[in-house]
Amino acid sequence: MPELEQDLRTDAVLRAEFTADPKGVLARYGHPVPDGVSVEVVESTPEKVVVVLPPMEGADGELSDGELAGVFGGGGRGAVSPQSLSPVSLSPWSALDQLR
DSSP, rough: OHHHHHHHHHHHHHHHHHHHHHHHEEEEEEEETTTTTOOOOOOOTTBBOOOOOOOOOOTOOOOOHHHHHTTTTTTTTOOOGGOOOOOOOOOOOHHHHHHO
16 A cells, blocks of 8 residues: 555645545545444644554454455455554554654
8 A cells, every 4th residue: 555655655645635544545445444343534644653453352362254355355346344454554553653
């Protein structure tokens, strides 16, 4: 998603659209989000750093059938699954580094 990240850094209209309709913007950039998966956009500012915790693994550490389908291409070409969305993709850690 480097192209989307760069565009979000420079295009105020896209930022507003992404905040209002993240699934629509992700789809337009070739990363459709499956039905049943929600996307929440939280804007980091110089005064606020957003840290996203990854989902907890099951007690046995194994993936469900649905998670496996998403990991192994069951979500379709370019599909976004919760497992493929990393908080690092929009670099919250770099914001923490800047605070040091």
